[in-house]
Amino acid sequence: xxxxxxxxxxxxxxxxxxxxxxxxxxxxxxxxxxxxxxxxxxxxxxxxxxxxxxxxxxxxxxxxxxxxxxxxxxxxxxxxxxxxxxxxxxxxxxxxxxxxxxxxxxxxxxxxxxxxxxxxxxxxxxxxxxxxxxxxxxxxxxxxxxxxxxxxxxxxxxxxxxxxxxxxxxxxxxxxxxxxxxxxxxxxxxxxxxxxxxxxxxxxxxxxxxxxxxxxxxxxxxxxxxxxxxxxxxxxxxxxxxxxxxxxxxxxxxxxxxxxxxxxxxxxxxxxxxxxxxxxxxxxxxxxxxxx
Amino acid sequence: xxxxxxxxxxxxxxxxxxxxxxxxxxxxxxxxxxxxxxxxxxxxxxxxxxxxxxxxxxxxxxxxxxxxxxxxxxxxxxxxxxxxxxxxxxxxxxxxxxxxxxxxxxxxxxxxxxxxxxxxxxxxxxxxxxxxxxxxxxxxxxxxxxxxxxxxxxxxxxxxxxxxxxxxxxxxxxxxxxxxxxxxxxxxxxxxxxxxxxxxxxxxxxxxxxxxxxxxxxxxxxxxxxxxxxxxxxxxxxxxxxxxxxxxxxxxxxxxxxxxxxxxxxxxxxxxxxxxxxxxxxxxxxxxxx
Numbered sequence: 001x002x003x004x005x006x007x008x009x010x011x012x013x014x015x016x017x018x019x020x021x022x023x024x025x026x027x028x029x030x031x032x033x034x035x036x037x038x039x040x041x042x043x044x045x046x047x048x049x050x051x052x053x054x055x056x057x058x059x060x061x062x063x064x065x066x067x068x069x070x071x072x073x074x075x076x077x078x079x080x081x082x083x084x085x086x087x088x089x090x091x092x093x094x095x096x097x098x099x100x101x102x103x104x105x106x107x108x109x110x111x112x113x114x115x116x117x118x119x120x121x122x123x124x125x126x127x128x129x130x131x132x133x134x135x136x137x138x139x140x141x142x143x144x145x146x147x148x149x150x151x152x153x154x155x156x157x158x159x160x161x162x163x164x165x166x167x168x169x170x171x172x173x174x175x176x177x178x179x180x181x182x183x184x185x186x187x188x189x190x191x192x193x194x195x196x197x198x199x200x201x202x203x204x205x206x207x208x209x210x211x212x213x214x215x216x217x218x219x220x221x222x223x224x225x226x227x228x229x230x231x232x233x234x235x236x237x238x239x240x241x242x243x244x245x246x247x248x249x250x251x252x253x254x255x256x257x258x259x260x261x262x263x264x265x266x267x268x269x270x271x272x273x274x275x276x277x278x279x280x281x282x283x284x285x286x287x288x289x290x291x292x
Numbered sequence: 293x294x295x296x297x298x299x300x301x302x303x304x305x306x307x308x309x310x311x312x313x314x315x316x317x318x319x320x321x322x323x324x325x326x327x328x329x330x331x332x333x334x335x336x337x338x339x340x341x342x343x344x345x346x347x348x349x350x351x352x353x354x355x356x357x358x359x360x361x362x363x364x365x366x367x368x369x370x371x372x373x374x375x376x377x378x379x380x381x382x383x384x385x386x387x388x389x390x391x392x393x394x395x396x397x398x399x400x401x402x403x404x405x406x407x408x409x410x411x412x413x414x415x416x417x418x419x420x421x422x423x424x425x426x427x428x429x430x431x432x433x434x435x436x437x438x439x440x441x442x443x444x445x446x447x448x449x450x451x452x453x454x455x456x457x458x459x460x461x462x463x464x465x466x467x468x469x470x471x472x473x474x475x476x477x478x479x480x481x482x483x484x485x486x487x488x489x490x491x492x493x494x495x496x497x498x499x500x501x502x503x504x505x506x507x508x509x510x511x512x513x514x515x516x517x518x519x520x521x522x523x524x525x526x527x528x529x530x531x532x533x534x535x536x537x538x539x540x541x542x543x544x545x546x547x548x549x550x551x552x553x554x555x556x557x558x559x560x561x562x563x564x565x566x567x568x569x570x571x572x573x574x575x576x577x578x579x580x581x582x
Contacts, residue, residue, distance in 0.1 A: 251561025
């Protein structure tokens with residue numbers, strides 16, 4: 001398939017590589033063309049604008065940071081919408097607000113262009129090993145056309161519902177995961193405060209009812225005090241602002257998530273935004289404050 | 293002084309009336325024409341839009357719902373900036389985010405308009421009785437000019453600091469009243485579930501360190517089970533949202549405010565949005581069993 005790719009960061013670069021390796025005709029656009037160098041060397045075509053990319057591709061996949069970035073890519077000057085032929089599909093795999101996804105789907109539909117929001121869980125490791133969990137929102141026909149591409153990127157694909165539904169699932173994923181990281185951090189802190197080895201506690205708990213992926217991976221990072229990202233905590237902080245705002249609009253109380261959000265705020269203030277989210281542990285630890 | 297007033301809702305209408313009572317020439321405009329009628333009957337002039345009000349006045353007040361409304365009134369088509377003579381003072385008394393004020397004030401300044409942010413505390417009763425507390429941000433000279441007008445609407449107007457500072461004070465006010473209402477509701481629910489008369493508890497505590505105006509006034513309304521607004525839960529929810537957005541932006545930890553904001557979310561989601569925020573007591577009772 002003629003596939004376009006935008007967003008060649010820690011997630012996007014290996015994902016685009018898998019598509020190329022599977023024999024798809026890959027084209028890319030990058031704000032900084034040097035980010036595409038390794039893919040171009042491997043045979044990908046570099047386009048000058050998103051519109052040009054959309055013009056030569058049946059499907060364009062994007063993995064970028066914020067709602068406004070995706071809007072700009074789709075609708076901005078030289079954006080994808082200018083290049084797509086009717087029947088083209090924009091598959092956005094970024095984490096953005098469900099509402100933005102719904103609006104973009106509607107704009108594309110006016111021109112007969114398809115849309116899928118297909119955010120992922122599994123992180124950098126999942127992207128490299130092509131084991132991502134993909135949550136899709138949008139029309140079933142569009143998903144069926146894109147399924148062979150998803151098969152190169154991940155091991156599970158679930159069609160959640162209409163446009164935006166993938167992002168709702170992702171918001172649920174982020175909330176469960178970061179709440180669990182906070183719970184894990186509190187457990188590690190409790191052990192540490194008692195003078196007990198957090199690594200031993202984690203090891204024991206992994207055999208029991210409190211075992212979880214988060215305790216395994218993030219608990220391990222906490223025990224080793226390995227806070228090199230992983231997932232930069234500032235990205236989880238961004239996700240929390242989106243999901244808490246939507247919860248407010250819906251009148252849905254999320255008391256635990258609200259507290260986790262505050263811990264993330266504190267982590268940002270302490271300069272931990274580029275550390276892994278496992279560094280939520282440090283917010284709980286006594287520190288020599290600058291403010292006495 | 294020639295005074296304009298834009299936004300004649302529950303708060304704006306009595307405030308504009310109090311300016312009239314103070315002997316000022318008042319020109320008004322509201323999106324819905326029927327909102328203007330009581331003011332016109334009382335002797336105010338009606339403007340065709342916000343620009344027309346601005347063209348006729350030295351000072352223009354606005355009292356609207358949110359930042360988008362203020363933006364529209366100030367800078368939109370037919371807005372204050374369009375009609376303003378150089379030197380006009382524009383005083384927005386709505387509750388919006390400090391960052392939004394700063395952005396609007398900067399663009400108004402380019403058009404020769406000085407903007408003050410002057411949100412209020414005291415609710416509908418305070419607006420009617422001219423008993424509002426007014427928290428002002430912006431230029432000191434402009435504040436001095438507007439001070440006699442503030443005196444018609446409130447008992448205290450304080451210049452807090454530069455542009456946006458009034459809204460920071462208002463956000464602090466909403467933290468204290470929001471968390472305060474929840475604290476009283478939790479205490480009363482605790483007393484009830486323990487089989488103790490909450491009214492007696494309130495009476496005793498009014499003499500001690502836990503005394504507060506919220507315990508006195510809001511507490512009494514809780515005992516009377518008078519949940520009529522007052523200050524609606526959805527508005528407090530909106531204001532707490534401003535607080536939480538600023539906390540996110542600033543890297544600021546507000547755990548009690550966060551919990552309070554979620555209780556407001558639960559109220560709105562449970563159909564209590566139009567009740568007074570003291571209906572939080574009902575929510576807590578429902579979640580604690582009878």
